Amino acid sequence: MRIRVLGAAAGGGFPQWNCGCPNCRGVRAGLVMATPRTQESVAVSADGECWFLLNASPEIRHQIESFPGLHPREPRHSPIDAIVLTNGDLDHTLGLLSLRETHPLVVYATDRVHRGFTEGNVLYRTLERFREQVTWRSLEPGRETPLAGVNGRESGLFIEAVAVPGKLPIHLEQMGAGDPEDNVGLRIREASTGRRLAYFPAAGGLTPNVRKALDGADCVFFDGTFWSSDELPALGLGTKRAEDMAHLPVGGETGSLAALRDLSAPRRIYIHINNTNPMLRDDSKERAAAKAAGWEIAADGMEVTL
Numbered sequence: 676m677r678i679r680v681l682g683a684a685a686g687g688g689f690p691q692w693n694c695g696c697p698n699c700r701g702v703r704a705g706l707v708m709a710t711p712r713t714q715e716s717v718a719v720s721a722d723g724e725c726w727f728l729l730n731a732s733p734e735i736r737h738q739i740e741s742f743p744g745l746h747p748r749e750p751r752h753s754p755i756d757a758i759v760l761t762n763g764d765l766d767h768t769l770g771l772l773s774l775r776e777t778h779p780l781v782v783y784a785t786d787r788v789h790r791g792f793t794e795g796n797v798l799y800r801t802l803e804r805f806r807e808q809v810t811w812r813s814l815e816p817g818r819e820t821p822l823a824g825v826n827g828r829e830s831g832l833f834i835e836a837v838a839v840p841g842k843l844p845i846h847l848e849q850m851g852a853g854d855p856e857d858n859v860g861l862r863i864r865e866a867s868t869g870r871r872l873a874y875f876p877a878a879g880g881l882t883p884n885v886r887k888a889l890d891g892a893d894c895v896f897f898d899g900t901f902w903s904s905d906e907l908p909a910l911g912l913g914t915k916r917a918e919d920m921a922h923l924p925v926g927g928e929t930g931s932l933a934a935l936r937d938l939s940a941p942r943r944i945y946i947h948i949n950n951t952n953p954m955l956r957d958d959s960k961e962r963a964a965a966k967a968a969g970w971e972i973a974a975d976g977m978e979v980t981l
């Protein structure tokens with residue numbers, strides 16, 4: 676299984692257009708040791724020919740162009756067989772609207788995420804230009820299903836969604852109570868090798884099911900949004916704590932670094948990293964702490980082969 680990180684940053688990217696935090700200012704001015712990152716998305720393939728995108732970021736056009744594996748090989752063609760959504764956040768879904776140029780798409784999502792994106796969304800009509808422009812396939816947490824492309828073309832990969840503590844996207848918060856299907860992680864299994872990827876870019880906490888999915892994986896991508904609970908308030912960037920935004924922080928006594936210290940996966944990688952996270956700086960003590968615990972920090976262009 677080949678895994679290519681197209682974008683490693685949380686919503687807003689790094690730097691973020693309206694952010695003057697020390698990281699964003701520093702990276703613009705070349706004054707900190709850090710690399711800009713686009714918003715989170717990963718491409719996965721069993722054969723290196725057909726690819727599945729995990730999430731569709733607002734920067735999808737640039738991300739496709741940045742990776743020759745995703746370039747067309749015929750006058751009208753795309754090696755992207757399907758797109759899988761882990762939640763309905765705009766940094767995970769807006770890219771779908773950018774794929775409107777009359778091309779059949781397959782999208783895997785829970786019914787909640789599917790409805791949250793399509794209902795009442797007039798812009799979605801741009802993906803209804805012809806019959807079956809988008810084929811939605813339902814992800815039911817706990818049920819493994821083949822990952823297949825347009826016309827059901829098999830990929831050799833199987834996928835299972837795992838419900839993860841999360842929350843509704845900000846623009847859907849008025850819909851009321853949340854649901855376990857609002858936010859999922861993914862287990863992707865390659866049939867020929869038995870290798871497993873666990874992809875959990877947004878996790879408000881660890882449940883026994885999440886833990887089980889992480890434990891059996893050869894490679895784990897996990898929520899690296901915030902280093903600390905009070906990261907935004909401490910920088911004067913609002914009042915929300917990491918937990919208010921359904922993100923388990925990386926650092927601290929109850930953070931993911933401590934909670935996942937006995938994880939057995941040979942590759943453990945933080946992704947969906949907010950631009951305020953000190954771990955983004957190559958020479959920070961937070962980066963050193965993550966590295967010492969065996970964790971890597973995802974960057975655009977990173978590749979993992981399982």
Ligand SMILES: [Zn+2]
Nearest residue numbers: 694696699950
């Ligand atoms: Zn910033």
